[in-house]
Amino acid sequence: MSKINRNKIEQFLQWEGGQRLFNFAYSIGAAVVILGALFKILHLQGGNTLLMVGMGTEVLMFILTAFDRPPREYKWEEVFPALRHAEAEAEETLEAEDEAEDALERALAEDDTPSAGSHTHVQGGGGTLVIGNLGSVGAGATAGTTGAAASGPIVVGGSADSPVSADDAAMLSEAIHRMSEATEAMTQMADLTAATRDYMMQMATISQELHRLGETTRSLNAVSEVLLDSYRAITENSENITRSSSGYVKEMEALNNNVSGLNTIYEIQLRSVSGQLDSIDRVNRGIKDIRDMYEKSAGTSARYMEETEKMARYMQQLNQVYENMIHAMTVNMYRPGFGGPVPPQADAQTPSNPQ
Known part of the structure; x- marks a missing residue:
């Protein structure tokens, strides 16, 4: 902060208005000191006050003079x-x-x-x-x-x-x-x-260049004042920036903790999903085995059905043979000429079976 104040004092002393004000204060302060000394010599009232004000002004001027920068000597022959x-x-x-x-x-x-x-x-x-x-x-x-x-x-x-x-x-x-x-x-x-x-003629040209250099220097001084104001504003807001930065750091720490928790949960879920994937893989392998067994049993079932149908046909043919044989054996048994008993259902079967 003291460096900023010193820079402000130096800029004020280098400024044309600051130098003029400094000259006014310096001359008027010296005049007041002389007037106070005159009042003291003549034993008039107010001499002490005038001496105090004038000498205080001179002391302040001498203190400010300590911050004044010496004029720079430029080597113009290097430029021109x-x-x-x-x-x-x-x-x-x-x-x-x-x-x-x-x-x-x-x-x-x-x-x-x-x-x-x-x-x-x-x-x-x-x-x-x-x-x-x-x-x-x-x-x-x-x-x-x-x-x-x-x-x-x-x-x-x-x-x-x-x-x-x-x-x-x-x-x-x-x-x-x-x-x-x-x-x-x-x-x-x-x-x-x-x-x-x-x-x-060269000196006239150099004078014009110096005039342009003076304008450029004034422009640079204006830009420097703007930069100084910006730097001052940044310095004044540094405490707020520090507090905001500390809050930002805390929020980032909380965010890091939350991200760590999310990573833990994600790891647990990843392990669970890995186990589920293993179970699904085992189920898929079982389903594949069942499908293979079903594909194999499909051919076997077709053959079984064919054999069953063939056996049914053979049984039907065998039953037909048994029926014909029984019919042949019993066809003459119930005729009256042979003296055999009449079957009890002969009358009932005759109309239904005209053969």
């Missing part, structure tokens, strides 16, 4: 390589300008202090160099020494009897050479001006 080249060119330009100015100043300083009894007129950069009162030594040595330094014609004149030392001639030659270098450096100022113009 043109800055690195532009800065290098600008430094080279400034160094060249400084060297040209130093050379020109040294040449002018040396030209302002000629030797006694001499007359010198110098016009550099393709002009005319006139040296007077140098004598015979100056006429020969100076012409050979300064021929490479001055691009224009060199005129040497004066009295041949004027004594001029070789050091003075060498110093004058060196000054003329420096003047020539300064002139060449001045001719390069046009190129430096073009480079400076390109540098300014």
